[in-house]
Amino acid sequence: MGKPISSHVPCYCAVLRKAVRRVSVLYDAQLRNTGLKTTQFALLGELGRHRSTPPTMNELAEYLVMDRSTLGHNVRPLLRQGLVALKPDAIDGRTRRVTLTAKGAAKYANAKASWRKAQQEYEFLIGKTAAVSLRNALEKLATSGAH
Numbered sequence: 001m002g003k004p005i006s007s008h009v010p011c012y013c014a015v016l017r018k019a020v021r022r023v024s025v026l027y028d029a030q031l032r033n034t035g036l037k038t039t040q041f042a043l044l045g046e047l048g049r050h051r052s053t054p055p056t057m058n059e060l061a062e063y064l065v066m067d068r069s070t071l072g073h074n075v076r077p078l079l080r081q082g083l084v085a086l087k088p089d090a091i092d093g094r095t096r097r098v099t100l101t102a103k104g105a106a107k108y109a110n111a112k113a114s115w116r117k118a119q120q121e122y123e124f125l126i127g128k129t130a131a132v133s134l135r136n137a138l139e140k141l142a143t144s145g146a147h
Contacts, residue, residue, distance in 0.1 A: 023122065030118035034111035039074050040083075041115060044108040047084060047100035054087070054097040065142055083107055 009015050027038040036044070046063055047054070055063060061071040075098065078084040083104030089095035100108070123131045 026121055026125075027115070027118040030114045030121065031111060034107070034114050036107065036111050040078060041108065041111055043071075043074055043078065044083065044100060044104055044111075047098060048105060048108060051100060054099040056089075056095055056097055060098050078104065 009018075024038050027041075031038060031041055034041075043060075043064065046060065050060075050063075057068060057071060057075070061068045064071065066074075075084060079086065081103075082101055085099050085101050086096040087099050089097055126134070
């Protein structure tokens with residue numbers, strides 16, 4: 001993954017951003033053969049968890065802790081590829097829900113082996129215990145509702 005970060009940076013946000021870029025490179029490299037980027041894989045996975053009640057774009061943005069315009073940018077290629085679809089809400093036809101298509105579910109399932117390799121590589125780099133502890137701490141932060 002290149003040279004380690006050599007300078008001590010006291011800013012939590014700056015260090016997290018650097019780490020996210022490094023980890024994204026690792027995951028994108030493993031997912032490259034699937035035709036998905038890490039963000040697309042995560043988006044398909046989130047939609048898979050909400051198959052029984054597909055989210056609106058706003059709900060999906062909230063689940064992913066992502067602003068609406070960035071989500072739109074990430075959803076468009078998946079729409080073009082037929083991996084997701086926008087369907088009218090059953091009650092309010094003006095509201096559109098983002099659904100995972102059968103093609104999208106298959107693409108996600110096929111990409112899971114590459115994702116698992118990325119997970120294993122990440123755990124090897126920082127150690128399984130550290131990886132699990134960090135994931136738990138970051139999950140707590142991501143779901144805290146802090147702005």
